Amino acid sequence: QSAPTQPASVSGSPGQSITISCTGTSSDFGNYDFVSWYQQHPGKAPKLLIFGVNHRPSGVSHRFSGSRSGNTASLTISGLQAEDEADYYCCSYSLGRVFGGGTKVTVL
Amino acid sequence: QVQLVQSGAEVKKPGASVKVSCKASGYSFINNNIDWVRQAAGQGLEWIGWMSPKNGDTGYAQKFRGRATITRDISTSTAYLELNSLTSEDTAIYYCARYSNPVDFDTWGQGTQVTVSS
Numbered sequence: 001q002s003a004p005t006q007p008a009s010v011s012g013s014p015g016q017s018i019t020i021s022c023t024g025t026s027s028d029f030g031n032y033d034f035v036s037w038y039q040q041h042p043g044k045a046p047k048l049l050i051f052g053v054n055h056r057p058s059g060v061s062h063r064f065s066g067s068r069s070g071n072t073a074s075l076t077i078s079g080l081q082a083e084d085e086a087d088y089y090c091c092s093y094s095l096g097r098v099f100g101g102g103t104k105v106t107v108l
Numbered sequence: 109q110v111q112l113v114q115s116g117a118e119v120k121k122p123g124a125s126v127k128v129s130c131k132a133s134g135y136s137f138i139n140n141n142i143d144w145v146r147q148a149a150g151q152g153l154e155w156i157g158w159m160s161p162k163n164g165d166t167g168y169a170q171k172f173r174g175r176a177t178i179t180r181d182i183s184t185s186t187a188y189l190e191l192n193s194l195t196s197e198d199t200a201i202y203y204c205a206r207y208s209n210p211v212d213f214d215t216w217g218q219g220t221q222v223t224v225s226s
Contacts (some may be wrong), residue, residue, distance in 0.1 A: 032209075038213070045216035045219055046203070046216055047151065048212060048213055048214050051211050055210075055211075057214060091153075099145075099152060099193075100152070102153070
């Protein structure tokens with residue numbers, strides 16, 4: 001059970017779109033459409049942004065979207081805002097739950 | 109509203125055990141699994157295990173098998189994580205999270221700081 005790989009950091013200017021990748025093995029993503037994404041601001045608990053690869057819970061901005069192609073899941077943030085500056089984690093299922101290493105998003 | 113409220117910060121010596129609680133409110137406790145996740149300072153999220161409050165079934169990450177125990181008290185809608193044989197590497201914030209099929213972890217506790225120091 002190894003952690004999916006995420007880039008350590010991604011940055012963008014306000015209004016731009018950015019994409020965070022989450023790459024695993026076939027055993028991480030396999031036959032499961034079971035990828036979720038979490039946002040975490042400093043000193044706060046994680047917050048669910050995306051579940052089931054590309055579904056948003058109620059209350060989450062439409063600026064957040066998810067997708068998956070093969071063994072890589074992606075989170076796209078459109079219309080980047082200052083409040084989006086945070087850490088982002090993907091989460092999948094492989095003999096239990098496994099989180100990616102996390103990506104720090106910086107708004108320039 | 110749905111809420112998970114965790115117990116307060118703990119300071120333990122190496123080799124000791126710690127038990128963290130997670131009290132649920134605003135929903136029927138037995139209907140949703142509870143998972144535990146931890147985060148060391150400046151590090152990422154690490155999954156520890158899960159529990160079904162309905163029947164007490166549990167599952168653990170391989171790293172924590174034999175050292176972590178997740179239990180519950182249905183009468184108080186509270187889940188517990190106990191971690192034994194603590195070392196400095198267990199110093200972290202411990203979170204409980206509610207699993208809602210298929211929405212995943214939709215509610216998180218506020219986190220409990222556990223510090224292991226001699």
